[in-house]
Amino acid sequence: MDVLNLAELLLSPDEKNELHSSMELLEQSDHSAFYEKNQSIIQSILFLETLEEFLDFSKENELDAECFCAAFLCAHGYGIQIGGYEDDLTHTLMEFFHTQGIEYPEISEIVHREKIYTDCSDYDNFKKSMTAINQVLDSHGMRLIVLEDYIYCDCEYTVLRVDKTLAENVLSTWSSENFEIYL
Structure with missing residues (x-):
């Protein structure tokens, strides 16, 4: 079990859909849409304040899925x-x-x-x-x-x-x- 599996056990069906939707955007490298949907979570993980900073980060790095998932769980209480x-x-x-x-x-x-x-x-x-x-x-x-x-x-x-x-x-x-x- 990892953070992604744990999230599946904790989240409501709607929250799971929201998480999966975000993960799909990330997997498809749709960084702008991902940022728009998850701006506050991205800021809590990476301390990046703007879309431009996130796009710059995304050119050379991938956002870790488990880190995102842990922050997602916290953002949802x-x-x-x-x-x-x-x-x-x-x-x-x-x-x-x-x-x-x-x-x-x-x-x-x-x-x-x-x-x-x-x-x-x-x-x-x-x-x-x-x-x-x-x-x-x-x-x-x-x-x-x-x-x-x-x-x-x-x-x-x-x-x-x-x-x-x-x-x-x-x-x-x-x-x-x-x-x-x-x-």
Whole structure:
């Protein structure tokens, strides 16, 4: 299983159609139409602000399908993307948990216990905090999956909320060239 397979399991039928339509544009090298349809997602992945910048990028590079799919999932409310060098994720995580309906006091306590940060090293406390949060979520039948990639940035984390059973399936069958999975 990779990000594309995971998206197939999470997305609604309409969202799947939207994703497939976008992927077809990308495969057909219709970069202008792809950009028009996915401008905010492209900006979140590549930090490119204009069609011209994306067309310039596309002359020499292909947009990675798994990276696009991970960003697509986040843009549709299934997760959040977190950069590899974030100072304080308290507000970001609490907002995400609120939108996901995950408002348990134990989780709030974990998030507020200490400043959660990432620095793409063994010294960040992000993964440790996500592990503690997953221990709470396990008893509620859900889990966070954290994907890490190094394709366009030093590292980027994609955090997805999934059903506990699906998370176990994903963990046991994960096979991606681009994303390492944690939790």
